[in-house]
Amino acid sequence: MLKLIKTLSVAALLTVVSIAGAQAAGGGIELKSATWKHEGLFGTYDRAAAQRGLQVYQEVCAGCHSLRHVAFRTLADLGFSEAEIKALAKEATFVGGPDDDGEMFDRPGQPSDKFPSPFANEKAARASNGGAFPPDLSLIVKARGGFENYLYSLLIGYDDAPEGFDLPEGMNYNTFFSGHKIAMPAPLSEDGVEYSDGTPATVDQMAKDVTVFLAWTAEPKLEHRKNMGMKVILFLLLMSGLFYAVKRKIWAELH
Amino acid sequence: MSFEPKNPMLKWVETRLPITGMLHHALYEYPTPKNLSYWWTFGSLAGFMLVVQLITGIVLSMHYTAHVDLAFDSVEHIMRDVNYGWLLRYMHSNGASMFFIVVYLHIFRGLYYGSYKAPRELLWWLGLVIFLLMMATAFMGYVLPWGQMSFWGATVITNLFGAIPVVGDTIVTWLWGGFSVDNPTLNRFFSLHYLLPFVIVGVVILHIWALHTSGSNNPTGIEIKDKQDSIPFHPYYTVKDLFGLALFLIVFSAFLFYAPNWMGHPDNYIPANPLVTPAHIVPEWYFLPFYAILRAVPDKLGGVMLMFGAIAVLFALPWLDKSRIRSARFRPIYKQLFWIFLIDCVVLTYIGGQPAEEPFILVGRIATGYYFLHILVLLPLVGMFEKPKPLPASISADVLPKKSSDKEASNA
């Protein structure tokens, strides 16, 4: 048994190293990292940060980036009240219908609607953004190696191009973007939004807040998952102990 | 040994359909060597994982939509809206990895203790067939979420068949049902991904049948000689396997609840885009060693043949290994070679995940060469020249003295 555990842990370690190696490959630039409250075994989303992050998304990102997997009603998880959600949804306009004459019409959003997309389709988005396609942000945190830290680094990573760097027209220099040439201009600027809770809207603060919000949109069930995991694992430990005792008992009768 | 039920109802059924007796024999009285270590638990764990994948898969298919425009969104619907959908989906995706971990350990246990040797050649073959079916199923399952890795994995792997001379392109078009991976491909992959697990169940039944015909191998590699050597499967191994299962579930849960995306790839959270290939495509980790072998050859056909050859040679193992001794415990040289081979496989896994550039290409070629060298050359040679350690007289003889010395040690 002991030997088995030893061998297994060595094998696990080797595999972890080889897989982790596979994942690390390709990156190369060291990302800026921040502490995220939702990390760790008991991590939960920082509600205040996520709420500020929603404001940043709406005032800064939503002009170009969609959030098509997220429904307004789910904002209740971040501590928004039903009335706030209704009001928020109402600001958006959706195409409804057809009515009795077969015509489509505009209708205000409802909590069951998902966030509206700024462009009708990818072609329209590219046409308005100099050929670049602003990706949907619902899953962006899970869809990039480096996860929260990558998004955070990218948002604060705008800089002047170093001497001799060939930056094409319409491109911007970003320390953390692969190849450093990014079509998106620096989205955040000092006091770009006015936080209702009085938090000073520094670029760093806004980058962190919107990252927390987008971490939530990418993995809305994180808290439920970790909570359940703790209970399940404790239960399994108890079960293992009991099964081991039974195993010992039964095998003892053999010898 | 035969099973005679006392309950008249059971008796009535038993005389007409002896299924209870069959199960009783397989799960209850099956005479099992008394010295099986925990390495033998991985067989039942593999069976358990097959059931987990089947059940979670059937349930997920109630919410999934196999259409290029809807597949990605339906997976997100499962993750966000379906009751416990996130749990079921993470169980299924991490379950696939767990299934492969367990099966790889099961295979390496077979290699170490020579479980493939006569009279268990067919048992070994059936196991390899299960392994191949698992790979096909896992590959097609990975396509279903229709993310970037799904799409490009499907494109790269189906293109392998293009290496077949003359008819290659025709076959690839036939596989796709079009001129690229598209909706017809997704639909048929979903259909087959649903079908193949049931084929696996069938082959698993044959695998267990073959196992129960020749009996389990054991750490000494010597056969059961008399009643002293064996114990009934139940309760001894049922309870041992249950304990093993509980421990395994802790590991599974750790991934499931705390690192559900760790074994996945971020790019698969980007919807498939047929016009843009991700910078660095890698298959799921359990395919990496084979992917490394594929890339070791700078020739399309050669690479594909070598990759399939890597599995094909395993079928010949019972005849390539000339040694009459099964267990590596009594084969000092083979034992060393086994561990080197294991490390070689880990190296291949690592290389498979690296970009195709130096020094990885060179290392990959050396590791690939060694893989075949081990199986095709070293294994037959060692069998001929190795001087095995003396075998114990029987399984009991091997177990008993050790037990008493254990006791002395604990008394001291």
Add this chain to the structure above:
Amino acid sequence: MTTTTPIEEDGVKRRDFLYIAAGGVGAVGTAFAIWPFVAQMNPSADVLALSSTEVELDAIEEGSEITAVWQGKPVFIRHRTKAEIAAAEEVDISTLPDPEADADRVENPEWLIMVGVCTHLGCVPLKESGDFNGWFCPCHGSHYDTSGRIRKGPAPANLVVPPYEFLSATTVKIG
């Protein structure tokens, strides 16, 4: 499992307790593990969120009705005539299979709003037909009156009135 070895009384008890505890914990764990697989078939969050429909009433003339859709089911919205209202109100409710006053089934007597699904086996009844000039279900011959109450036939209960509220004189929100 059979043990012929004699074991002292105490040992037997402890062993049995252990087996029962382990078996119990295993059974509880299995039961908990099964629940997500059952719960996943219940309506998902997005389905639950779509629980209300708004209907404009101004185009429905007296004596006619429309069929709206609410939660995937037909909802009959009838602008009743004076005669229909009177017929519905004068019935002696003690004679009904499912006694219910017309006043309890409407918020505004002019508007009868109910789920158009026969309470027998789920067919959609036909309007302005049957022995009571209300609705008639062609599947198995259930007759409903002008208040949608079951009067004759196999259906066990009156047509169901969904929760609804008038947002204005001409707009009703169902659900």
